[in-house]
Amino acid sequence: MKKLLLTAALMLMVTPAMAKEYTIKMVTDTEAEHPYAFSPSTLNIQPGDTVIFENAQDDTHNMMIDGAPKGVDGMIMSPTLEQEGQTWSYTFTKEGTYSFHCHPHQALGMKGTIIVGTASKPEDMHKMKHEHGE
Numbered sequence: 325m326k327k328l329l330l331t332a333a334l335m336l337m338v339t340p341a342m343a344k345e346y347t348i349k350m351v352t353d354t355e356a357e358h359p360y361a362f363s364p365s366t367l368n369i370q371p372g373d374t375v376i377f378e379n380a381q382d383d384t385h386n387m388m389i390d391g392a393p394k395g396v397d398g399m400i401m402s403p404t405l406e407q408e409g410q411t412w413s414y415t416f417t418k419e420g421t422y423s424f425h426c427h428p429h430q431a432l433g434m435k436g437t438i439i440v441g442t443a444s445k446p447e448d449m450h451k452m453k454h455e456h457g458e
């Protein structure tokens with residue numbers, strides 16, 4: 325009986341879940357041409373999907389959205405992830421293009437793009453303000 329209940333519970337978790345989960349790793353590879361990177365740095369998902377940002381090594385990374393479709397307001401940013409295996413996830417509900425960067429490594433080109441459904445035209449996007457004034 326216990327086993328049956330467990331099976332039913334597992335099926336409930338799996339079947340109605342249309343939304344998917346994706347993982348973007350925050351990578352440090354000092355040997356690489358771009359030592360600090362999001363992998364993958366571009367991702368196409370659907371509204372309702374969740375993206376997990378995972379620190380792949382012991383290094384300090386974060387994720388800050390710096391451009392978003394109009395109508396998406398407020399800061400979207402992860403806390404600082406300092407240790408290997410630390411994660412932060414966000415569920416994207418509104419269609420469009422989201423650009424993001426890692427604040428500690430922004431100058432080193434650590435950035436990426438997530439397209440939710442259909443990409444936004446540039447005029448349908450807006451810059452998100454950050455406390456550090458960008």
Ligand SMILES: [Cu+2]
Nearest residue numbers: 385426429434
């Ligand atoms: Cu970084």
